[in-house]
Amino acid sequence: MSENLLPKTYDFSTVEERIYQEWEKRGFFKPTNDPHQPGFDPDRRPFVISIPPPNVTGELHLGHAMFVAMEDLMIRYHRMKGIPALWVPGSDHAGIATQLQVEKMLAGEGLKREELGREEFVRRTWDWKHKYGGMITRQIRRLGASCDWDRERFTLDDGLSKSVREAFVRLYEKELIYRGPRMINWSPGLKTAVSDLEVEYSEEPGFLYYFKYVLADDPETFIPVATTRPETILGDTAVAVHPEDERYAHLVGRKVLVPILNRAIPVIADDYVDKAFGTGALKITPAHDPNDYAIGQRHGLEVINILTPDAAINEHGGPYAGLDRFACRKKIWADMQEAGLVIKEQPYTLNVPRSQRGGEIVEPMISTQWFVEIKPLAEKALAAVRDGQIRIVPERFTKVYYNWLENIQDWCISRQLWWGHRIPVWYCDDCGATLVARQDPTSCANCGSAKIRQDEDVLDTWFSSGLWPFSTLGWPEKTADLDYFYPTSYMETGYDILFFWVARMIMFGLEFTGQVPFHTVYLHGLIRDGNGHKMSKSKGNVIDPLGLMDELGTDALRFTLLVGSTPGNDMNLSPKKVEANRNFANKIWNAGRFVLGTLDAAPEQAAAEPQWTLADSWIWARLQNLEREADRLFSGFQYGEAGRQIYDFFWSEFADWYLEIAKLQMADGGDRAYYTAQTLARVLDSCLRLLHPFTPFVTEELWGHLKSTCQQKPGAYQPKEGWAEMLIVAKWPEPQAAGAWEEEKVNDFSLLQEIIRAVRNLRTEKKMTPGKRIAATFAAGERLPLLQAQSKTLAALAYIDPQQLTIVENLAEKPQDQASLVVAGVEVYLPLTGMVDMASEQARLQKELDETQSQIERLEGLLSSPFGQKAPAAVVDKERQKLANFKETAASLREQLQGLK
């Protein structure tokens, strides 16, 4: 029993790192058909995933753990199917996040970004990246990620920077990139423009301020106007009313005076105005409101920007210049009150736009920025999903995707940051020319002047991430990798970045490579805490995956994430669940330990052809069924359900039943023991394979022991295709069509289980000397052959003394003073120890009979209803069979009741 030197409890802490290094060292993370290796076969199609690149600033959170677990499962599954599998890892420079992080670090040294200057700041950010950037990838390795680390990329490395440059220039040359003043979202804290997607709206209490716009030539007459942002009055260039609003019709065309500043502005009429809202008159600030901007365009209004980059009032604000926007709001309102211009203020719920990163209130502002004209790209991206070139899982997200792309606005791609891909545009100070170039120019292509300077801005981080599936494979170079591995297969990520990232990859992929970047988008849900709340540092409910792995093991965490989630649905994670799955890992370990022990004890050869027992056939049939189910569920992306079924099979069927029976069969010795050991090893082997994509470490470790045990022992189990080097590259169990014999074996065994459970139940209920073997009598009727054949198993699992076990077809006389029951037509009698409580025994049987009787009535009703005619014959037969069984049971119960009297 040498193998039982294995520890009684699975100790993941000594296993995980060793196994991971072994996999990596032996090169299993690399695709088996690599274009860089001799013997490469371009016709063997690969399976490819590009990792969603985590931020270099990142620390592992459960969102990362989720996608790593899911993608690793997908990769391992395909790898085991013999498909060359490539998982390209990497990380994202994450412009804003990283810049903020480094600024925070510098602040600790009392330094400011502006004081250091751009060049020095970028240098320090690279230092920071080199120092801490590896942390996230180390943590991803801990999760067991089988990425090809030799192909690891960073969005700001040379190759990817080249891709970004190429993409920008191509779009510019196609006139799909332009620069100009447009309404953008300005983040005053970050001092940069951000895209629409980076703004989040939150409902917050505020006020609606009502005030007077007095006529320029008649101070007694005014138009009442309401606003939520009084400071924007400083930028007003018109007051608008609805054309059909008779209250104000006579004032259209007149001039009114901007409060405090006393600028005269026109009263205009525009359909946009809602007569019913507020006062029905709308102040127009074209520079600081998107709708006002549109109205301003229609009416040729002046655009007055009143804000500085940090959202203080600028020189256009007259006496308020230099004041912060919110200080100005208070001050101007107080001043207006004094001037008698205020009507009232009313509590009002605002929908405040805030920066997704910094959290501060974002200001709509006219600013000169770079944009991608996105409609032409969006159309192709829409078509690719519509015509099925790309499938989104779960399917409902296609609608969301369509909706967004159909209403898409031009994408603001410039950011006023220092960390990122600098916009490849130069301006000539001498001739004013704009130069856009793949190579950094040293002089003006137009006039030859050396006095050129590069645009200060960098690109939105998502611009480079949008290229990720092909830039990581070498694009725009025509590399062997790009040729072979592109388009990739699945894009697996959270639904929260469907627009940010997925849609942009599709647009860019089609635009730059003429192909879809992947054919399937699999979206997982978000991880919430045990109560369904979003995890956040401020709430203090963040669960740290590293802590969970330390405490409960990587396999437990992975299994929890994979099995607890369904596509596109959020999941709540609690440590309790992970603990339960730690127990499962331990169960696998111990079942494995037992099997290894029996293999050692088994004979080295058999004398004859196998005579399979019912249990052998049953477990084999169930395993085949499991393999078919796993295959069906995997191809339908139902990984969670597949995991659950494997779990159930392993624990409730293999461990709870077959292992117990195997102990008996081993005790028989000889051929029985030999073939039992074969079955044990075979089923364990298959289970480890099926489980490996979910729980790679414990299965690999155990499989290693299984392999060496079998290899050392003559006559031991061998997989059909021989032993693979390690489980990670072992063959995935291919499902076989169901054999005709399977159903009968499964039915017979189920019946046996039912009888055993019933006996155990009765023993418990009657409190019959626990742990002691008892006598039993079975009147089996037509089940006689089955029970006789299975008498040993029956006795052992139902704790019956084999010497006192009686199995007959029918009893002439019902035994007296016995507890009895009927199950599936088999009558069971157990001697009652102690006092026979006739009354309670009678009551119990009567209750049984009543229940059976009501089932009979239910089924008779059902069968005489139209169901009997219209339902398929197979379904009806099943019910008829049930009815017959119940009737048989009822008859037996009645006899037993008679016997008691």
Next chain:
RNA sequence: GGGCGGUUAGCUCAGUUGGUUAGAGCGCUGCGUUGACAUCGCAGAGGUCGUAGGUUCGAGUCCUAUACCGCCCACCA
């Protein structure tokens, strides 16, 4: 304003071509430990599947309406 998801056992959730007694884990109750595992075993209690209609021989599953919770998009000052 538009769209989506959820509502199933005390708690957290499965349940994908509609098949007739609805499942798991945790928790709970009772019993059990010299041989794979107490991170365990055996047995048990616990649900009119949000509500109201409809389709069907048959609905947790399909349709319609509705309530509550959550999310996304749009951004009426």
